[in-house]
Amino acid sequence: MLRFALAMRKAAVVLASLVALAGASSASAGGHLVQVAAAENFWGSIAAQLGGARVHVTSVITNPATDPHEYEPTAIDARTFAGSQLAIVNGVGYDPWASDLLAADPVHGRIVLTVGDVVGVKAGGNPHRWYSPANVQQVIDAIVADYTKLDPPDADYFAREKTAFETTGLAAYKAEIAAIRSRYAGVAVGASESIFAPLAQALGLRLLTPTSFLNAISEGTDPNANDISTIDGQIAHRQIRVWVVNSQNSTPDVQRLTALARAKGIPVTTITETLAPANVTFQAWQVAQLRALRAALAKATGR
Secondary structure (H helix, E strand, C coil): CHHHHHHHHHHHHHHHHHHHHHHCCCCCCCCCCEEEEEEEHHHHHHHHHHHHHHEEEEEEECCCCCCHHHCCCCHHHHHHHHCCCEEEECCCCCCHHHHHHHHHCCCCCCEEEEHHHHHCCCCCCCCCHHHCHHHHHHHHHHHHHHHHHHCHHHHHHHHHHHHHHHHHHCHHHHHHHHHHHHHHCCCEEEECCHHHHHHHHHHCCEECCCHHHHHHHHHCCCCCHHHHHHHHHHHHCCCCCEEEEECCCCCHHHHHHHHHHHHCCCCEEEECCCCCCCCCCHHHHHHHHHHHHHHHHHHHHCC
8 A cells, every 4th residue: 555655646746747847937937036946934934035036935835734744746836846946845754745846857957955965864864954943054054055056146135135134034033042042951841743852952951752752743653652651751740841742743642641731730832843824934933932932931940
């Protein structure tokens, strides 16, 4: 059944690409604008802000209810990638459908920015790199470098947009990270899946949830009984001060553990995989989540 499903998926990707090629225009929609396709809107938001008036960015996954792991591309998605000069994909096994679309329609001169390759995370690693502030900076650098390659006359413009984004656009984001790290470093927390792990590390929090549980929930597999028992004990004995749950991936096991945390008086805060709501910027989304986390840590620790 797995081989059949994979074969069907590849066939759908090829068909979508063929349809796209039949309908795509050779001219870009924005004329002189650099055409950018981002598999997910968190990278798309960053790319749009870095490119300003010199780029046109289209993000494929924008609906907060969509699971990027299981997304099935459409002919419209294939057209989006077919017309791009820069394609941004997450990689690390997170969005294989995007890589399949690009492989089915190679275009001379198109740059493919694969985040996993940029930050040095191999297949099998944690794919949620947009939750790592250090990795976000690496991707910012890579995007601007690619813009400069595609549009050399506007190199100075892209450099100014980068500086403005780093110093002004991300100011509140950086301030929240610094505030949490300075006040709550070392505080023990739990989480429902691996999406939170890179941020927990950046914030200096001690994530006690077993890695195998975090990965199982993220990958859609059943967690083992030992891990569930461990987390039950961590919650029952209040060994964790805050429970962080990905509201876009709330399995029955996660729902039960979240209810147990609330029953034990452990503050619960939520995060999401993609922008929520879909029309906010990357930094507005992250700042809102960081402030909610900081409030939960304050409630839990009294400081």
